[in-house]
Amino acid sequence: MSRKTKDELLHDHNHDGVDRRGFLKCMAWAGTGAFCVIKGGVLNSYSLSRLSEMNPADAKGELSFVQISDSHMGFNKPANPDVAATLQAAVAKINALSTPPEFLLHTGDISHLSKPEEFDTVDQILKSATAKDVFFVPGEHDVLNDDGKQYLDRYGKGAQGNGWYSFEKKGVHFIGLVNVMNLKAGGLGTLGQNQLEWLEKDVKHLKSSTPIVVFAHIPLWAVYPEWGWGTEDSAQAISYLKKFGSVTVLNGHIHQTMQKVEGNVTFHTATSTAFPQPKPGEAPSPGPMKVPAEQLRSLLGITDVNFVRGQHALGIIDANLG
Amino acid sequence: MRRSVRIANTAVIALIFFGGGAVKQSSFAARAQQKTASAAEVKIDNFSFGPAAITVPVGTTVTWTNRDDIPHTVVSTDKVFKSKVLDTDEKFSYTFDKPGEYPYFCSIHPKMTGKVVVTN
Ligand SMILES: [Cu+2]
Numbered sequence: 001m002s003r004k005t006k007d008e009l010l011h012d013h014n015h016d017g018v019d020r021r022g023f024l025k026c027m028a029w030a031g032t033g034a035f036c037v038i039k040g041g042v043l044n045s046y047s048l049s050r051l052s053e054m055n056p057a058d059a060k061g062e063l064s065f066v067q068i069s070d071s072h073m074g075f076n077k078p079a080n081p082d083v084a085a086t087l088q089a090a091v092a093k094i095n096a097l098s099t100p101p102e103f104l105l106h107t108g109d110i111s112h113l114s115k116p117e118e119f120d121t122v123d124q125i126l127k128s129a130t131a132k133d134v135f136f137v138p139g140e141h142d143v144l145n146d147d148g149k150q151y152l153d154r155y156g157k158g159a160q161g162n163g164w165y166s167f168e169k170k171g172v173h174f175i176g177l178v179n180v181m182n183l184k185a186g187g188l189g190t191l192g193q194n195q196l197e198w199l200e201k202d203v204k205h206l207k208s209s210t211p212i213v214v215f216a217h218i219p220l221w222a223v224y225p226e227w228g229w230g231t232e233d234s235a236q237a238i239s240y241l242k243k244f245g246s247v248t249v250l251n252g253h254i255h256q257t258m259q260k261v262e263g264n265v266t267f268h269t270a271t272s273t274a275f276p277q278p279k280p281g282e283a284p285s286p287g288p289m290k291v292p293a294e295q296l297r298s299l300l301g302i303t304d305v306n307f308v309r310g311q312h313a314l315g316i317i318d319a320n321l322g
Numbered sequence: 323m324r325r326s327v328r329i330a331n332t333a334v335i336a337l338i339f340f341g342g343g344a345v346k347q348s349s350f351a352a353r354a355q356q357k358t359a360s361a362a363e364v365k366i367d368n369f370s371f372g373p374a375a376i377t378v379p380v381g382t383t384v385t386w387t388n389r390d391d392i393p394h395t396v397v398s399t400d401k402v403f404k405s406k407v408l409d410t411d412e413k414f415s416y417t418f419d420k421p422g423e424y425p426y427f428c429s430i431h432p433k434m435t436g437k438v439v440v441t442n
Contacts (some may be wrong), residue, residue: 145406187433
């Protein structure tokens with residue numbers, strides 16, 4: 001399969017002022033490396049190779065954090081026989097960032113088979129990150145065989161229901177949602193009525209100027225329902241966030257980078273630290289993409305999110321591990 | 323001791339002599355046996371069950387084999403049967419004792435659905 005080089009965007013975004021009521025769909029595929037700045041709901045993205053052209057003030061803010069996803073510890077197939085090494089590489093990249101992130105978000109599929117030793121290995125590797133706090137949400141691979149009991153024991157202290165929660169950091173309201181439990185035959189990811197009710201209450205008291213960051217494993221927008229890449233009741237969840245000026249949704253699951261801006265909401269998916277998956281519909285199934293060893297690290301990565309206080313802006317940098 | 327050995331030898335010779343016929347006969351026997359306690363296979367490839375729908379007689383043991391690089395499960399929609407997570411090449415079997423329709427899916431990838439129809 002021929003792929004674009006890592007610094008080339010497949011779909012260049014409009015830099016000429018997009019109407020924020022309008023609909024902008026843009027995709028930066030895994031490994032392209034996109035730096036994205038959202039201002040007033042409008043997203044601008046830059047290729048990583050063009051970061052030097054940016055005003056440094058746009059890259060620095062009062063709060064920055066890093067999203068990693070889909071470490072799939074325990075996976076050992078040809079696509080990537082050493083997922084521990086690539087997670088370690090991700091941590092090294094995080095530790096080398098010029099603006100140290102305050103914390104990490106892990107958007108699920110921590111483990112491959114929900115085995116205790118897989119979680120242990122990830123915890124051990126993440127201990128070497130200079131950012132000490134890690135906030136998790138589960139992926140479907142983290143709740144196998146026990147309806148998520150082990151996940152809750154390990155990561156769900158103080159969380160509600162199957163592990164959802166919210167917290168504040170420097171005026172930004174973060175909401176971790178769980179959409180990998182109680183999945184119905186033929187369906188997509190599901191949040192469920194209890195979680196939706198909790199979410200509605202959780203944001204009710206917040207000022208509409210509060211920046212919101214929602215993170216969950218399966219995309220909260222219909223990326224490709226044919227492959228299960230979407231969440232049944234995500235529209236309901238997003239409807240509770242309509243009043244806010246800035247909403248960013250961070251997801252994993254699809255092992256590639258994609259972005260979409262819809263009104264006040266910017267959706268963003270992260271690459272995996274373990275193995276890449278094909279573009280929607282470009283393979284018989286969403287199984288692991290086997291790529292040459294020298295190409296693998298350019299398709300894996302981390303997402304560095306930098307919140308600029310006062311501008312309602314989130315800058316998102318995708319870095320690959322290459 | 324000696325006698326029994328001799329008998330055994332004779333038996334071997336007989337088998338070799340009528341070798342072709344004997345083999346054919348035993349495979350017929352196996353097939354007949356399969357009819358009373360029959361078995362069926364479903365393979366999981368590329369995030370789908372193949373065949374997606376099968377019809378089997380009562381008493382059939384259906385065995386699912388995951389041939390993907392990604393784990394899957396086999397879970398009855400009506401909570402009749404439920405596998406543990408199946409990693410690559412792992413199997414799950416269930417014996418269907420009652421006629422009826424048994425829709426199932428992968429609880430990890432719910433877009434993956436299948437059906438077993440059990441007839442009398
Ligand atoms: Cu599956």
